[in-house]
Amino acid sequence: MVKNTMKIWLKKIKSKTKNITWTAWGIWYIDPPKDVSLDGYRIDNVIQYTDTVITIYFSIVILALIFFIFKYRTRPGHTAVYDKGDTKKHVLATIAMGLLVFFSIDTVIEAMSFRDLKEAFWNFPKGKNVVKVEVMPQQFAWNFRYPGSDGKFNTEDDVVPAQNLMHVPVNTPILIQIAPFDVIHSFYIPNFRVKQDATPGMVNAMWFQATETGKFEIACAELCGNGHYRMKGYLTVESQEAFEKWLADNAPQEDDDDWDDWDTEVDEDNREIPKEWGWTWKEIQ
Ligand SMILES: [Cu+2]
Numbered sequence: 543m544v545k546n547t548m549k550i551w552l553k554k555i556k557s558k559t560k561n562i563t564w565t566a567w568g569i570w571y572i573d574p575p576k577d578v579s580l581d582g583y584r585i586d587n588v589i590q591y592t593d594t595v596i597t598i599y600f601s602i603v604i605l606a607l608i609f610f611i612f613k614y615r616t617r618p619g620h621t622a623v624y625d626k627g628d629t630k631k632h633v634l635a636t637i638a639m640g641l642l643v644f645f646s647i648d649t650v651i652e653a654m655s656f657r658d659l660k661e662a663f664w665n666f667p668k669g670k671n672v673v674k675v676e677v678m679p680q681q682f683a684w685n686f687r688y689p690g691s692d693g694k695f696n697t698e699d700d701v702v703p704a705q706n707l708m709h710v711p712v713n714t715p716i717l718i719q720i721a722p723f724d725v726i727h728s729f730y731i732p733n734f735r736v737k738q739d740a741t742p743g744m745v746n747a748m749w750f751q752a753t754e755t756g757k758f759e760i761a762c763a764e765l766c767g768n769g770h771y772r773m774k775g776y777l778t779v780e781s782q783e784a785f786e787k788w789l790a791d792n793a794p795q796e797d798d799d800d801w802d803d804w805d806t807e808v809d810e811d812n813r814e815i816p817k818e819w820g821w822t823w824k825e826i827q
Pocket of ligand 1 (some may be wrong): 626679682726727728762764765766770772773
C-alpha cells in the first residue's frame with residue numbers, strides 16, 4: 543500500500559520535472575521556449591553568460607562564508623572576534639571585488655547587448671523581400687494589417703485577418719510597426735526572443751526572422767487591464783506559398799459591405815474592434 547502510493551508520487555514528480563535539466567554548475571532551470579529565430583541565440587547567450595558567471599561568484603561567496611565560519615569559530619583555545627572591516631586593507635579588497643564584478647559581468651553584458659543591437663535587433667532589414675506588418679493591440683486582442691498588393695498601408699486592399707492571428711513566411715525578414723489602440727501593451731513572441739512595447743502616441747518598430755515553420759504563441763508582456771492574462775495570439779510560420787495563399791484568402795472582397803457588421807459578435811469584455819485603423823508606413827531613415 544505505502545509502496546504503491548510512493549510509486550504514484552514518484553511518477554507524478556517525474557512527469558512534472560520532465561522539462562527541468564541540470565546545468566554543469568548544478569543549478570536547475572526550466573528549458574526556455576524553443577528558439578526558432580535567426581538572432582534569438584544572441585539573447586540566450588547573454589542570459590547564459592550572466593547565469594554562469596553569477597553562479598560561479600555565488601558559489602565562491604557561499605564556500606568562503608562556510609570556510610570562515612568554521613575557521614574562526616569559538617572553540618577551546620580560540621575566541622571568535624568581531625571585526626568592523628574598515629581598515630584600509632579591507633576597504634581596498636572590497637573595492638577590488640566590486641570592480642571585478644562590474645568589469646566581468648556588467649561591462650561584458652553591456653558590450654554583448656550593444657553589439658547585438660547594432661548587428662541584429664536595431665539593424666532593420668531593407669529590400670523587397672521584407673514582409674511588413676502593422677500591429678495594433680487593444681484591450682484585449684491583437685490586430686494585424688498587411689499592405690495588400692499595392693504594398694501600401696492604410697489603403698483599401700489592406701489585408702486585416704481575424705484578430706489574434708498572424709501569419710509570416712519562413713526564412714524571410716519580418717518588419718513590424720506597432721502602435722496601440724488604447725493603453726500600453728507589449729508584443730512578445732517568446733520563441734523568437736523579441737518584444738516591443740506599443741506606446742500611445744508612438745509607432746515603434748521591431749523585426750525578426752523565423753527559421754522554422756510552426757504555430758507559436760504571441761503574448762502581451764505589459765499589464766494592460768483585467769483581461770491582460772488572456773491577451774493571447776498565434777503566430778503561424780509557413781512556406782512562402784502557404785503565406786501568399788493565406789493573404790489571398792484574407793484579402794478584402796469586392797462585395798464586402800457593412801451589412802455583415804450586424805452579425806459581428808463582440809466579446810462583452812472586449813472593446814469594440816476599431817473599424818478604421820492603420821497608418822502610413824513610417825520609413826526608417
Ligand atoms: Cu495587452
